[in-house]
Amino acid sequence: MAHRATEAQADRGIGRLRRVQVARLPALLSDPWVLSVLMGAVVLVALLTPTAYLVVWSVTGTDIVGILDGGTLHWYATVLSSIDWWNAVLYSLLIAGCASALSLIIVTSVIYQSRQQGPLVQTLGTLAVVGPLLVPLLAYGLALRLTAGRVVPWEWALLLLGHTAIIMPVQYFVMEAGSELVHQHALENARMLGGRFWEIVFRVWLPQMTWPLSCAAAIGLLISFDEIVIATCVIDSSTVTVPKKLFDNIYAGSNPAPAVIAVLVTALSLGILSVLLLIRRRVHD
Amino acid sequence: MRRIVMMLCVSSVVAIAGCAAKPPSQPESLTVVSYGGGAYQESHIEALFQPYTQATGTKVNSVVWDANYGRLKAMVESGDVPWDVVEVTSAQYQRGIDEGIYERLLERPADASDFRPGTIGEYGVANVYWGTVLAFRKDAFRGVTPETWRDFWDVTRFPGPRALYDDPRGNLEFALLADGVPKTELYPLDVERAFRKLEEIKPHVRVWWSDGTQPVQLLKTGAVAMSSAWNGRLFAVRSELEDVGYVWDGAALELDWWVIPKGSGHVEASSRFIAFASSADRLARQAELIGYGPVNRRAVRLIDSHVLVHIPTTQTNWPRTFVVDASWWRDHEDEMKARWIAWKAQ
């Protein structure tokens, strides 16, 4: 019932597939998968070269961007030995984790609930959640400082709220793009069998959404870890997040601190991923 | 269930009220905010904050900001002001007085007669003169070096890409100087003439820089041949600048002011700090570290001689510069900004 429309479409499309496929090109190149893999490889290389360059820059950079020196771990030493940097990384991670989780809860409930409502409510819901993309971040940052600052006097709370709001639209779009992975049959059956609201959500709906959910959670984390505008508007003290610290350091000189932080954060994420994979393997065994 | 929720609400309200209450008036620490990190902040810490703590026992918490006036305004208007002393540009000083976001100072510097005229105000005390100078790559032009802004506009004798600050302030004056207007007759600015002159150089401006370290960066990597630059940044990297030179001719000087944002909890202690930071020996020490010109004339005499050539307020450098007229800009900066944005986009 749910897939009727797409099955009909597929039937119609395939009905016209009686033509013989004449391969004039060499067999390999006529294969779209091979083509896409080739093109994808080129794109991947182009995408990763600037990022890989950061590793090079972090060990050979000088105070001027674009001038390379001999190899030196001096920049790593500066960053790793400074307690301020460790504080900043921890602070950023905490805020990022909480903001991403909060936003995920809000977005997931909006997506799940909106299916049951009429189109008007769904449209309004979408407008509410997509809002932060439509307004320049600086305006929101100042608004947060000015208005919310009276109600919520703590910096970390304002930061958390701001980051949650920013992450919401992106997670919403990512999850909506993949929300068809859920089989409506299963949901219908569960409801008919008398499943309660929370049971259906946690046992039927969420397990099918693991891929969009994890993508959305990861994206949320990354966005928050990388966010500078709200941090600049809201942070008054010297307890800063990583991007704000990088930004402040720009006034000192264009040293390779961003590259060092990039490499360290990459290592950190690889570490977290491996831990997660190990846990998953344990759970499955 | 409902009772538990009620109790939670009540206790959280009480907790919030307790946190929001102001601490007692005897300050244990002041928060002093200066521009960007690195050398500049360290110069403040060494020359001003640590001596102040030694002298009075009040700790000074050093925070940096990016001179974004809107942010300071939002902070004052929100009522929650954790900053006690802030360093602002003269444009922001004027604007802040008009918009009422600064506190009146409760204490004046002791040696007020040593100060240059117009550097002590009701709402703040000027800290340093900093200058926008003409910097250039020494090897860019065979034999000749640029000396005035007229040379900056001369693309036949001095070919090559240029860079200018992304703001009409300063650039309008440079354009007029290049067009032959004498320094004494700059203000009120002939805006039409300035924009006409700027139109000539626009195709040759490769970068409109917005961040103080960019000119150093651009000149060192050879992306541009000439650029306007803040002298303090050049001073900070002077040991690495063999191939970059700069001149004081026609440099635009502006003041930096120490102010107290309205709503700060420690107005008295902050005023005391400002008075302390404006004394001659403190300013001299700071100048040696960062190269900006102290407003206290006596301080200049205390500065080490090999640093003097980089200071704008010395006998030799001062006559070649001009001071940007803060009151003209106070009246016109909004419309100049809108016009600048439109002009750049053409």
Added chain:
Amino acid sequence: MQWHRGMPLAPLLAVVAVFWLPVAAWLIKYGGWPSSLMHYAPARVFVNNFVFASLATCASMVIAFPLALSGWHLSRRSRTATAVLTGLVAWPLVVGLLARNYSWIALLQLAEGPAGYAGVQTGLIALVMPGLYTKTAVLVVLTYVFVPIAYICLLQGLMWIPAVQIESATLLGAGKWQLLRRILLPLSTRSAGLAALLIFFSAAGYFVTPAMIGGGKYDMLGNIVLSYVGLGDFRAASAVSVGLLIALVPLYFVAAWLIVLLRRRLIGG
């Protein structure tokens, strides 16, 4: 079917309180009405902003599509391969915006080499890399910034297509190109549309890349708002913000249509 009717309101109220209330209060307080918009941000800047955003959106979608297709193709064989590919593509996101822009500045600067002083590039490099502080460079880096997000959305869109359909199509004799054209592309339109909108919205308010790579010559609306806020002219800043908001609202309705109505047509639920 009885659902908790009140439930949808709770998250929405949270969103409204956290975002819409403060922003509306700020915009209204500083009274930035669009009638003065043209004074603060001339039409040319406005148009440029959206032209850049559209170009970046189209380019990043086109570039990310082969990647997404490879990812989908790999996922039919082994999920881990897709996960690894996704991890690689997402690596630039991990690295952070500032670092990504700096790496481009450094690369373009290096590519200019010793001739960089004269502002002219030599040799093969000039064919491949745009010069620093040019319009092309801004567009290239803007595209580069959004490719990973496009990839993730497109991959989701491809992966939701039930395996049953692909199998039945192949069994009925569909060639690979026909599979691509008749099944994959039409069914992933919704996610492609969503990806495009997400990127467009993000790019329309973007300011980091034009500031760092454009050398101040190709300012977008985000840069202008930043200029006015730095000056303290909140009225101008709010006028430009409101202008941007109003310009983006029609596109928002396209997004709503994609999310709400197109889904119903596609899967009827």
